[in-house]
Every structure is written in structure tokens, then in C-alpha cells.
Amino acid sequence: MRHDDITEAIGNTPLVRIDPAVHGLANIDLYAKLELLNPFGSVKDRAAWHMARPLLERAAPGDTVVELSSGNTAKALALLAGMHGLPFKSVTNRMKVPEIKELLLLLGAEIDELPGGSECLDPADTDDPLTRMHRQLAAEGGGYLHTDQYFNQRNVDAHVHGTGPEIVKDLGGRAPDYFVACVGTAGSSTGVARVLRQHNPDVEVIGLVAAKSDFIPGIRTIDEVHEVGLFDPGVYDALETVTADQAIDGLLTLVRRCGILTGPTGGGAFAGALRHLRAVDASLTGRRSAVFIVCDRLESYLSYVRDRRPELFGRPPRRNSVRTLTEAELGAAPVLGIAAAQRHVLDAGGLVVDLRNPYAYQALHIAGSINIADEVFAELLHAGLPVSRGRPLLLVCPVGEKSARYAALLRRMGHPDVHSLAGGIIAWRDAGAELVRD
Numbered sequence: 001m002r003h004d005d006i007t008e009a010i011g012n013t014p015l016v017r018i019d020p021a022v023h024g025l026a027n028i029d030l031y032a033k034l035e036l037l038n039p040f041g042s043v044k045d046r047a048a049w050h051m052a053r054p055l056l057e058r059a060a061p062g063d064t065v066v067e068l069s070s071g072n073t074a075k076a077l078a079l080l081a082g083m084h085g086l087p088f089k090s091v092t093n094r095m096k097v098p099e100i101k102e103l104l105l106l107l108g109a110e111i112d113e114l115p116g117g118s119e120c121l122d123p124a125d126t127d128d129p130l131t132r133m134h135r136q137l138a139a140e141g142g143g144y145l146h147t148d149q150y151f152n153q154r155n156v157d158a159h160v161h162g163t164g165p166e167i168v169k170d171l172g173g174r175a176p177d178y179f180v181a182c183v184g185t186a187g188s189s190t191g192v193a194r195v196l197r198q199h200n201p202d203v204e205v206i207g208l209v210a211a212k213s214d215f216i217p218g219i220r221t222i223d224e225v226h227e228v229g230l231f232d233p234g235v236y237d238a239l240e241t242v243t244a245d246q247a248i249d250g251l252l253t254l255v256r257r258c259g260i261l262t263g264p265t266g267g268g269a270f271a272g273a274l275r276h277l278r279a280v281d282a283s284l285t286g287r288r289s290a291v292f293i294v295c296d297r298l299e300s301y302l303s304y305v306r307d308r309r310p311e312l313f314g315r316p317p318r319r320n321s322v323r324t325l326t327e328a329e330l331g332a333a334p335v336l337g338i339a340a341a342q343r344h345v346l347d348a349g350g351l352v353v354d355l356r357n358p359y360a361y362q363a364l365h366i367a368g369s370i371n372i373a374d375e376v377f378a379e380l381l382h383a384g385l386p387v388s389r390g391r392p393l394l395l396v397c398p399v400g401e402k403s404a405r406y407a408a409l410l411r412r413m414g415h416p417d418v419h420s421l422a423g424g425i426i427a428w429r430d431a432g433a434e435l436v437r438d
Contacts, residue, residue, distance in 0.1 A: 164195025
């Protein structure tokens, strides 16, 4: 197959049947749409090219392609911009996977990291990162080509004209009975669902979101997804939650049993699809079909998997990890409200540890607190207690969920006077308690 340009290789990805011996469904044929086989490695290749093409056609020398992205869209846009001799700038508040950041830098991208809205940049600033980026671009004048993936209808159209029709064609001209998709920008799920319903109005569309306080690359939580301009809850017959552990379990099954080198998003789509389909499988009469999307490849997420499943890499499980906490321990996590925290910790000379990212901490934080980002704090705990048992300790994070887990773990490790700030920095801010700027 000959191409004059790498962009001609975008799309027309395989639809692969999953062996029933793997999924165990008696009445449903399950298919994986292998978007990882796009030339840049992900489903985002379609949207990136569809959004960028009209901008690149009218670009002037020295223009910069810019997008709010920390992953596959940024990767595809960096490559597309480079092909046209233009720089690319990624503005993001979600740069959590080291391999992705390193790859973007290797591709020549500039990365501008921001704290997210949940990180409480400023009590008087309620704007989300996208709005702040729009203002920054406007203030600096022209020279930016903004693809705007969270609001650009061409994100959806890429799948209306490509992914959706390909699925119908490969199923012999009919839509599946079930379509399961992870929700990030909502572009692929919305576009594919639109096409499938044109061929089968009864297709059941299941959207998958990440569990609250859980991080799965490429999947947003239910709170985060409502911030996306393309997200329309009416697209989905149901929105269901998938956890990071379920995503990794699904990833391992697809990799080891099916030869599909999927990343966590595809693993989450597979796990969520099986859970939903198993609930209906036994009641079906006659054959049904279902499709899920394998969004991207495994190689960029090895550190993500290794951090959560070290035993897969020949390393012993980490005893001092929040992932080893029981439900009882989590339920008994020591938590203090604002007033009690001020009395018990601040007035008693306790130590306040802020677990947010450094950008958010520098913007605003509790006076006298120290900043140890979540990932670094987790590493410290593997070696034992990072502070004296005799000193009161208050852990804070954006909304108090991660800090509660660490507080429960530290109690188990023998720290008798550790607490989490209830509601996190957001609650502290909303209560009018003092915050300072670095």
C-alpha cells in the first residue's frame, strides 16, 4: 500500500473479533476497533489531523500550533506541526505520565504546565485552565493556531466521517447492538454513536468514566467530563465507572490473551464492556454484537503500570502503599475540619504537607506548609515514616480524598497524630481561611 504522505495512513484501522474463550460471553460477539494502529499510535490521530488541517493550510511562517493536551492529541499535533515546519505548544494540567512528557519533548514540543481548576490557583479566579489559556493567547496577539479539541466540532466530525462508518462497513453494513467507549474529550464516542444510531436506532451506547480520585490516562472522571464542551450526556444510554485496577486487568487480558498491545484506556474499555455485557448476556435470545475502542498503545504507560503493579516487573509489592489499604482502614481515615485542623495542628506546631503539584502550591497554599507532591510523597512512604511520630501532621490535597488515604496509611504505619484536611484546600479557601502566595 503506497502513500505520498503519512497522514494518508490515518484511519481504516482493523476491527478484530475477541475470542469467546477470552470474554466468556455466550450470546454476544465482541469486537475491538484497533485505533492503536493509526500511524502516530492512537485514536487521536484522526481528530488531530481533522482539526489541524484547515489551520495548517493557512498557517504563516512562525505560527505555533497550541492545544490543551497532555497525551495523544499533543503527540499527534506535535508531529503534524513538525511536518509543516511549525512549533507546537502543549498547555496542560494533567501531565502525569513521564513517558508522555519525555516523548513530547523529544518531538520538539514546548510544554506549559498549569495547575487545574481543582488545584485552586486563586480564590478569586474560578476559570478553568482552558479559559486561562484562551486569555493568554488573546493577550499575546496572533501567531497561534489553536485546535481547541474540547469544543471543536471537527473533533466529533473526524469520527462521523471515519471511525463510525468503518465499524458499520466491517460489520457487513450494520451497526453493533452495543458500543462501549471511554470518555475523554467525548469526540470519538459522540461521533461514532451518531453514525451507529443512523444504522441502528436501538444501539446501546455505554460511556465509561474514571472513578473519582482515580487516574486513568485518557479517561476523565464524571466531574471532569462535565467540563468538556463536546460532552452531551444524552449521547449515552448509561455512564459507568471503571477503576485503574480494572483498566490494568483489562490491559493484561488483551495483551496476554489477544496479542493487542493496548494502553490503560483500551484496557478500561474492555473491562467496562465485559462488566456491562455479562449483566445482559444470559437474558438474550439470538446473537448480538458489541464494539469497544482500543485507543492507544502500551509502551507509553509502562511507568503507570509499574507503579500500580510492581510485581508484574519482578519487583515485590510495596507494603507501604495506599493501594494496600482495606475498606475498613479507608473508612476510618482520620479527618479534621477547618477549625479543628487550625487548633490541633497549626496551634500545636504541627507540620502541614501539601500534596498538590508545585504549580498549584506556588500559586496559593497554607502558610508554613511544605510541598511534597503526591507522587514524591508516595515514594517517601515506601522507605518508612517521613516525619517524627511525635509531631502532629496534617495532609492536604485539592478536595481531601487523596490526603485521607495517605492519612489512613500513616496511621497503619504507626503515626498516631496524622490527619487529613476535610474538603482539602478547596474547603479551606471557601471557609475564608488564610492562604498565601509563594
